[in-house]
Amino acid sequence: xxxxRINRIRKRAVESWWEDGIVETxxxxxxxxxxxxxxxxxxxxxxxxxxxxxxxxxxxxAIAFAVRKAVIWAKRRWIWPYTGYAxxxxxxxxxMVWAYVSVxxxxxxxxxxxxxxxxxxxxxxxxILLSIALSYGTRRFYLLALISVLxxxxxxxxxxxxxxxxxxxxxxxxxxxTLLGTAQFLRFRKEVLKxxxxxx
Amino acid sequence: xxxxxxxxxxxLDRTINEPARLxxxxxxxxxxxxxxxxxxxxxxxxxxxxxxxxxxxxxGGYVEVEKKFLGKRPVTVCRLTPEGRRAFERYVxxxxxxxxxx
Numbered sequence: 415x416x417x418x419r420i421n422r423i424r425k426r427a428v429e430s431w432w433e434d435g436i437v438e439t440x441x442x443x444x445x446x447x448x449x450x451x452x453x454x455x456x457x458x459x460x461x462x463x464x465x466x467x468x469x470x471x472x473x474x475x476a477i478a479f480a481v482r483k484a485v486i487w488a489k490r491r492w493i494w495p496y497t498g499y500a501x502x503x504x505x506x507x508x509x510m511v512w513a514y515v516s517v518x519x520x521x522x523x524x525x526x527x528x529x530x531x532x533x534x535x536x537x538x539x540x541x542i543l544l545s546i547a548l549s550y551g552t553r554r555f556y557l558l559a560l561i562s563v564l565x566x567x568x569x570x571x572x573x574x575x576x577x578x579x580x581x582x583x584x585x586x587x588x589x590x591x592t593l594l595g596t597a598q599f600l601r602f603r604k605e606v607l608k609x610x611x612x613x614x
Numbered sequence: 615x616x617x618x619x620x621x622x623x624x625x626l627d628r629t630i631n632e633p634a635r636l637x638x639x640x641x642x643x644x645x646x647x648x649x650x651x652x653x654x655x656x657x658x659x660x661x662x663x664x665x666x667x668x669x670x671x672x673x674g675g676y677v678e679v680e681k682k683f684l685g686k687r688p689v690t691v692c693r694l695t696p697e698g699r700r701a702f703e704r705y706v707x708x709x710x711x712x713x714x715x716x
Contacts (some may be wrong), residue, residue, distance in 0.1 A: 423637055427642075490684055495687060501648075511688025
């Protein structure tokens with residue numbers, strides 16, 4: 415057995431975590447919620463008591479931690495009975511952790527560079543999505559990365575400024591990721607139920 | 615120099631140095647754990663073959679096998695032991711060195 419085959423099997427084992435679209439759907443919903451909460455907080459600025467913002471941060475952190483649990487629950491219910499059960503090692507999930515860390519950095523950066531924030535937000539989102547695409551070979555993430563960058567430029571040109579632009583990008587990416595993930599999930603389920611699941 | 619090469623070749627871990635078992639080790643390396651159905655799908659081995667090779671790896675102390683329930687469904691789960699993980703890394707490193715010297 416040559417090294418290419420060893421690497422191919424390792425790559426396929428890790429890719430199997432993404433091929434059913436569940437991770438994208440759940441992570442997309444998480445990002446949508448985080449963006450939505452942020453946008454709501456921005457719109458209600460000054461109209462709600464200060465402790466509400468602390469509560470929002472707690473909710474956002476809880477969402478970030480709940481994503482992996484929700485992914486495992488959904489896979490157990492809809493995927494593993496047909497494809498077999500496999501859980502990728504935490505080490506390989508670094509991409510997702512970094513994605514969430516960067517989202518927090520973005521939220522913090524919103525206060526530092528308000529004028530160029532739309533472009534910066536779009537570019538950072540694009541980098542995160544590109545790193546996931548390159549790490550796991552999921553082609554759908556290249557499209558999302560491109561959309562993130564274009565969205566940032568579009569919002570900058572249109573003149574949407576500050577945090578509002580950042581949260582809008584998060585909401586848009588969350589919606590797109592959820593839709594792409596759901597479409598992939600339905601396609602994968604159909605393939606698997608027909609017995610056409612991919613193997614090496 | 616050549617003697618070293620032959621010695622290294624002769625010292626390759628024989629438990630892993632078999633295509634089916636190497637496939638199983640490679641598939642499990644980046645996973646926390648996986649069940650028989652998954653390994654059957656990803657390695658392309660028949661269930662009988664898979665079962666016998668996993669048994670061999672388990673006897674060598676490289677793989678742990680555990681029966682558990684996923685919800686209401688019973689599954690046989692396999693995972694690499696720390697020793698198995700180290701053995702796989704040693705094997706791949708040895709293979710890489712051998713290839714670079716040929």
